[in-house]
Amino acid sequence: MHRLIPRPFLVCLIFAVSSCVALAQRQMERLGRGVVAVRTSSTQVYVGWRLLGNDPQDLAFNLYRSANSSPAIKINGSPLTAPTDYLDTPGSLTTTAYTYSVKPVVNGVEVTDTWANTLTAPATLPINATIRQYIPMPLQPTPDDTPAISYKVKFSWVGDLDGDGEFDYVVDRYNPTVAARQWLQAYKRDGTLLWQMNMGPNSVYQYHIEPGSSTIGIGHGDNVTVYDMDGDGKSEVIVRTSNGVVFGNGVTVSGGASDNVQFLSIVNGLTGAELARATVPNPLLTDGPMNGHMGVLYLDGQRPSVIWAAKNRAADESFHGAITAWDWRAGVLSQRWSWIDSGAIHAPEGHQIRITDVENDGKDEFVDVGYVLDDNGTQRYNLGEVVHGDRFHVTDIDPDRPGLENFIIQQNNGTGLATALFDVGSGAYIRKWYAGGVVDVGRGVVADMDAGYKGCEFFSTQAGIFNAKGTQIHANRPFPPEAIWWDADLSREFVATVGSTAEAPAISKFNPADPANFSRLYTIYNETPP
Known part of the structure; x- marks a missing residue:
C-alpha cells in the first residue's frame, strides 16, 4: 500500500530501497506519527501523518480536531485506512486555531499507539495561517x-x-x-x-x-x-x-x-x-x-x-x-x-549508490551500476559488458519475478549497449537494449506511473516507455526526471526543474493519453518564501 508517506514537505527527499522480508529484528528508528497540518485554501486544511514499518497491516486511524484548545472531536466517520491523510473543512480559519491528532484503530477499536514514539505531538494550525502547500x-x-x-x-x-x-x-x-x-x-x-x-x-x-x-x-x-x-x-x-x-x-x-x-x-x-x-x-x-x-x-x-x-x-x-x-x-x-x-577489477559505477538485501537473507549489500559487494565486502559479481552510467534504479520492478531488478543506463558503451534490465541478486540479464552506435544515455527512471500495467514502468532518453516485462507500451516519452510520492493515489509523480535553471522545481504526473508530456500538479517555484 502506498499510504505510508504523507504529502512531502518542500525539502529534499531521500528514498532508499530495501527488501521487505526481515529475517532478524533490525534496530529501528523509533518515530512518531509526524502529524502535519497545512492550510491549502481559504476553507480547507490538509492533514497528513506517518504509517510506520512496524505497524500492523490492517491498522486504521481516527482523526481528531480541537478548536482553540477546546476538547477534541473525532471528524471522520469510518476509521481511515488508505491513504494516511485527510482534507478537512473545519470552519472559520481566520478566527480559529485548529489542532489535529490521530489515534490508531485495530478491528474497529481505538488502541494505545505502541508502535509509535510516545512523544508524538499533535499538529496545530494557527489562526489565519498562510495558504500554502508546504511547511517552511x-x-x-x-x-x-x-x-x-x-x-x-x-x-x-x-x-x-x-x-x-x-x-x-x-x-x-x-x-x-x-x-x-x-x-x-x-x-x-x-x-x-x-x-x-x-x-x-x-x-x-x-x-x-x-x-x-x-x-x-x-x-x-x-x-x-x-x-x-x-x-x-x-x-x-x-x-x-x-x-x-x-x-x-x-x-x-x-x-x-x-x-x-x-x-x-x-x-x-x-x-x-x-x-x-x-x-x-x-x-x-x-x-x-x-x-x-x-x-x-x-x-x-x-x-x-x-x-x-x-x-x-x-x-x-x-x-x-x-x-x-x-x-x-x-x-x-x-x-x-x-x-x-x-x-x-571491473567495477562500473554510477553517480549514486543503492543499498538493499539482494539475497533476501536479512543482510544488506552495496549495489552499483554493474556490480554488487556482498555484506562481507567481497564482490558478488560484475557485469563485463557494462560501463559507467549516470542513473540506475533497484526495486521490485516486476512483482511476478522473485527478487529485485536493476534498470541501468549507459554512457558511451563501446558495444552500443544503451540500457539494460537485470536481476540484482545474480546479475543475470533480463533484457538489453542497444543503440545504433555509441550513445550517452543521459537519464533514466523507474516508477509505477501507469496504472494500466502491473509493476513498475521505466524509460530513458532513448525511445519508448516499457512495462515491468520490458515490453514497450508507449512509443513517446517525456524527459526522465526524479520520481516521488505526492498525491494520494497508487502511482508515482515526478519532480524536475523547469527551463534551464536548476532553481525552478515543479511536480508533475504522467498522463497515459499524452505520454510525451507530463501534466503539471504543483508549480513549486511560484511559491513565495515566508
Missing part, C-alpha cells in the same frame, strides 16, 4: 553570510536529532558566488538551530571531480549521512572530516599528516560534538583526497553500519578509491571491511 523551515545565516551573499543549500539529511520521535534536519551551506569554506548546520524541525560545523579551509576548493578533503555536497559526493547508530532514539551525524574542521562545540580537527588525510567522524546530533573518529584508507594518498557517497546499511542484519564509497583521480586521470564499511559500537568506531578499487 527557516534557515539561520552562517557566520560567513553577508548582506550581499546568502549561503545556499544543496543537500539535506533527516533524522531525529533530539529524541522526540520526529525528523529534524541537517543541511549543507555553501557560498553561491565564490569558492569559500562550507558549513554544516543542524536544525530541529521547528527551525531552531542546534549547531553548525565550520568545514574548514579544506572545504574551499570545490572542483566537482577533485574537491578538497573536507568538502560536502560537491559533485555526486555528499560525504554526510544521518542515522540513529546506537539505538538510543537520537540520530548521529556521520561526516567525512580533515584538518581544520571545527565541530559544533568548537573543537578543531588536527593530527592528519597532511591535508589529504581524511577521517570518518561520528557527531552528536544534538550538540555537534565529535563522539568518535577514525582515519579512512586512501590507496593513492599522494594523488589527493577522496570524494564520495555515504550510506547506512545492515551488514549483520540487525544493527546499522556506515559505508563510504569514495574515489580520487591519479595523474593519468584514472580513478581509484576505496569502499569502506564501519561499525560504531559502544562508543568505538571500527572498520568492518575495506574494498580497494585499484582498477584491476
Whole structure:
C-alpha cells in the first residue's frame, strides 16, 4: 500500500530501497506519527501523518480536531485506512486555531499507539495561517553570510536529532558566488538551530571531480549521512572530516599528516560534538583526497553500519578509491571491511549508490551500476559488458519475478549497449537494449506511473516507455526526471526543474493519453518564501 508517506514537505527527499522480508529484528528508528497540518485554501486544511514499518497491516486511524484548545472531536466517520491523510473543512480559519491528532484503530477499536514514539505531538494550525502547500523551515545565516551573499543549500539529511520521535534536519551551506569554506548546520524541525560545523579551509576548493578533503555536497559526493547508530532514539551525524574542521562545540580537527588525510567522524546530533573518529584508507594518498557517497546499511542484519564509497583521480586521470564499511559500537568506531578499487577489477559505477538485501537473507549489500559487494565486502559479481552510467534504479520492478531488478543506463558503451534490465541478486540479464552506435544515455527512471500495467514502468532518453516485462507500451516519452510520492493515489509523480535553471522545481504526473508530456500538479517555484 502506498499510504505510508504523507504529502512531502518542500525539502529534499531521500528514498532508499530495501527488501521487505526481515529475517532478524533490525534496530529501528523509533518515530512518531509526524502529524502535519497545512492550510491549502481559504476553507480547507490538509492533514497528513506517518504509517510506520512496524505497524500492523490492517491498522486504521481516527482523526481528531480541537478548536482553540477546546476538547477534541473525532471528524471522520469510518476509521481511515488508505491513504494516511485527510482534507478537512473545519470552519472559520481566520478566527480559529485548529489542532489535529490521530489515534490508531485495530478491528474497529481505538488502541494505545505502541508502535509509535510516545512523544508524538499533535499538529496545530494557527489562526489565519498562510495558504500554502508546504511547511517552511527557516534557515539561520552562517557566520560567513553577508548582506550581499546568502549561503545556499544543496543537500539535506533527516533524522531525529533530539529524541522526540520526529525528523529534524541537517543541511549543507555553501557560498553561491565564490569558492569559500562550507558549513554544516543542524536544525530541529521547528527551525531552531542546534549547531553548525565550520568545514574548514579544506572545504574551499570545490572542483566537482577533485574537491578538497573536507568538502560536502560537491559533485555526486555528499560525504554526510544521518542515522540513529546506537539505538538510543537520537540520530548521529556521520561526516567525512580533515584538518581544520571545527565541530559544533568548537573543537578543531588536527593530527592528519597532511591535508589529504581524511577521517570518518561520528557527531552528536544534538550538540555537534565529535563522539568518535577514525582515519579512512586512501590507496593513492599522494594523488589527493577522496570524494564520495555515504550510506547506512545492515551488514549483520540487525544493527546499522556506515559505508563510504569514495574515489580520487591519479595523474593519468584514472580513478581509484576505496569502499569502506564501519561499525560504531559502544562508543568505538571500527572498520568492518575495506574494498580497494585499484582498477584491476571491473567495477562500473554510477553517480549514486543503492543499498538493499539482494539475497533476501536479512543482510544488506552495496549495489552499483554493474556490480554488487556482498555484506562481507567481497564482490558478488560484475557485469563485463557494462560501463559507467549516470542513473540506475533497484526495486521490485516486476512483482511476478522473485527478487529485485536493476534498470541501468549507459554512457558511451563501446558495444552500443544503451540500457539494460537485470536481476540484482545474480546479475543475470533480463533484457538489453542497444543503440545504433555509441550513445550517452543521459537519464533514466523507474516508477509505477501507469496504472494500466502491473509493476513498475521505466524509460530513458532513448525511445519508448516499457512495462515491468520490458515490453514497450508507449512509443513517446517525456524527459526522465526524479520520481516521488505526492498525491494520494497508487502511482508515482515526478519532480524536475523547469527551463534551464536548476532553481525552478515543479511536480508533475504522467498522463497515459499524452505520454510525451507530463501534466503539471504543483508549480513549486511560484511559491513565495515566508
